[in-house]
Amino acid sequence: xxxxxxxxxxxxxxxxxxxxxxxxxxxxxxxxxxxxxxxxxxxxxxxxxxxxxxxxxxxxxxxxxxxxxxxxxxxxxxxxxxxxxxxxxxxxxxxxxxxxxxxxxxxxxxxxxxxxxxxxxxxxxxxxxxxxxxxxxxxxxxxxxxxxxxxxxxxxxxxxxxxxxxxxxxxxxxxxxxxxxxxxxxxxxxxxxxxxxxxxxxxxxxxxxxxxxxxxxxxxxxxxxxxxxxxxxxxxxxxxxxxxxxxxxxxxxxxxxxxxxxxxxxxxxxxxxxxxxxxxxxxxxxxxxxxxxxxxxxxxxxxxxxxxxxxxxxxxxxxxxxxxxxxxxxxxxxxxxxxxxxxxxxxxxxxxxxxxxxxxxxxxxxxxxxxxxxxxxxxxxxxxxxxxxxxxxxxxxxxxxxxxxxxxxx
Numbered sequence: 466x467x468x469x470x471x472x473x474x475x476x477x478x479x480x481x482x483x484x485x486x487x488x489x490x491x492x493x494x495x496x497x498x499x500x501x502x503x504x505x506x507x508x509x510x511x512x513x514x515x516x517x518x519x520x521x522x523x524x525x526x527x528x529x530x531x532x533x534x535x536x537x538x539x540x541x542x543x544x545x546x547x548x549x550x551x552x553x554x555x556x557x558x559x560x561x562x563x564x565x566x567x568x569x570x571x572x573x574x575x576x577x578x579x580x581x582x583x584x585x586x587x588x589x590x591x592x593x594x595x596x597x598x599x600x601x602x603x604x605x606x607x608x609x610x611x612x613x614x615x616x617x618x619x620x621x622x623x624x625x626x627x628x629x630x631x632x633x634x635x636x637x638x639x640x641x642x643x644x645x646x647x648x649x650x651x652x653x654x655x656x657x658x659x660x661x662x663x664x665x666x667x668x669x670x671x672x673x674x675x676x677x678x679x680x681x682x683x684x685x686x687x688x689x690x691x692x693x694x695x696x697x698x699x700x701x702x703x704x705x706x707x708x709x710x711x712x713x714x715x716x717x718x719x720x721x722x723x724x725x726x727x728x729x730x731x732x733x734x735x736x737x738x739x740x741x742x743x744x745x746x747x748x749x750x751x752x753x754x755x756x757x758x759x760x761x762x763x764x765x766x767x768x769x770x771x772x773x774x775x776x777x778x779x780x781x782x783x784x785x786x787x788x789x790x791x792x793x794x795x796x797x798x799x800x801x802x803x804x805x806x807x808x809x810x811x812x813x814x815x816x817x818x819x820x821x822x823x824x825x826x827x828x829x830x831x832x833x834x835x836x837x838x839x840x841x842x843x844x845x846x847x848x849x850x851x852x853x854x855x856x857x858x859x860x861x862x863x864x865x866x867x868x869x870x871x872x873x874x875x
Contacts (some may be wrong), residue, residue, distance in 0.1 A: 466487070467489045472828075473802030474817075476729035476733065518531060529705055529751040553691055563609065571623055572598065575623070579595055579598060632676055633651060634646075634681060639753045641695070644691050644758070649669050649672075650676075652854075653666055653667070683709060687718065766824060766826050769852070773817065785846060786813040792842070795840040800822070800823050800844075
């Protein structure tokens with residue numbers, strides 16, 4: 466089978482890496498029209514929202530990724546919340562606003578923490594979570610006038626802040642059935658101890674000890690399956706990944722939001738653990754006939770994101786990168802390229818905000834984490850920043866720690 470992976474980030478590198486175990490893989494950064502393949506796997510959210518899957522399907526091609534109608538789940542948080550409401554899926558109390566006065570009034574009716582989200586796509590950075598109502602009010606004003614995210618933020622969703630650990634459950638869907646993959650947990654904040662601004666994700670790990678089969682089954686039954694059924698009622702034939710970002714509250718799991726593609730960096734820790742033929746599995750979903758039950762190896766996986774100086778506000782690019790080959794010599798380590806490309810001299814250089822995903826497999830989370838940070842020690846580029854506490858609490862439950870080797874520069 467020949468598979469075309471659309472997109473040029475770390476998630477797509479991970480997809481290509483795992484698909485290549487059983488298939489011939491080609492990659493297209495954007496438009497794959499000139500590529501003849503048996504299956505097209507669309508990685509990023511923007512082309513899905515723009516209707517790339519629809520166009521390819523209209524040409525008779527087999528595509529893993531929802532059409533523009535299903536991609537609205539990520540393209541519009543307002544619409545997503547309406548689908549959740551109609552499906553009876555547990556989620557936070559919320560309101561949608563395009564004017565400042567009612568937005569601020571609703572905001573002041575809530576208790577901290579306060580959550581303000583852009584309605585449209587914002588590359589994972591359109592969410593503010595704060596204990597300060599004044600900061601939240603300022604954020605609402607900035608988004609509504611278009612100063613923060615342009616038109617994507619001119620409508621905002623304000624939510625009550627939920628408390629508890631987060632969890633990511635990615636489910637592969639064939640339009641009628643949803644099959645969950647191994648759960649993962651990512652680290653969204655830039656700074657150690659979950660401080661600083663939200664990012665697209667600074668690291669992740671899988672498995673998650675408290676997310677056993679019973680919890681995953683509950684998430685599917687109470688959230689994913691009802692959502693898929695609601696989409697069917699809207700005549701949406703959803704074939705692709707339905708990624709539920711969840712908060713494990715005292716009242717049970719609640720959906721924070723849905724994404725319509727593999728998570729980034731969750732894909733980097735879930736996919737390497739996949740034990741079967743990923744290409745055949747995704748092709749089944751794309752064809753509307755899922756029969757395979759996914760299985761995963763016992764090994765744990767940890768990924769540490771290396772980000773450029775200035776990320777997530779304004780990333781510095783064009784800096785040479787050294788040490789990747791030495792990093793990959795560490796047992797169990799693969800370095801996925803997120804915002805890194807070869808320059809004219811053949812050397813690797815930074816071209817994006819999140820530059821590299823240093824990913825390691827190990828017998829448990831502790832070993833995978835040690836290997837990942839040992840590999841990080843070999844890599845350098847100007848202003849490199851990363852978190853030293855990725856998966857720390859999972860590696861040593863009850864005793865959060867910071868990697869001794871990390872030099873985190875904000």
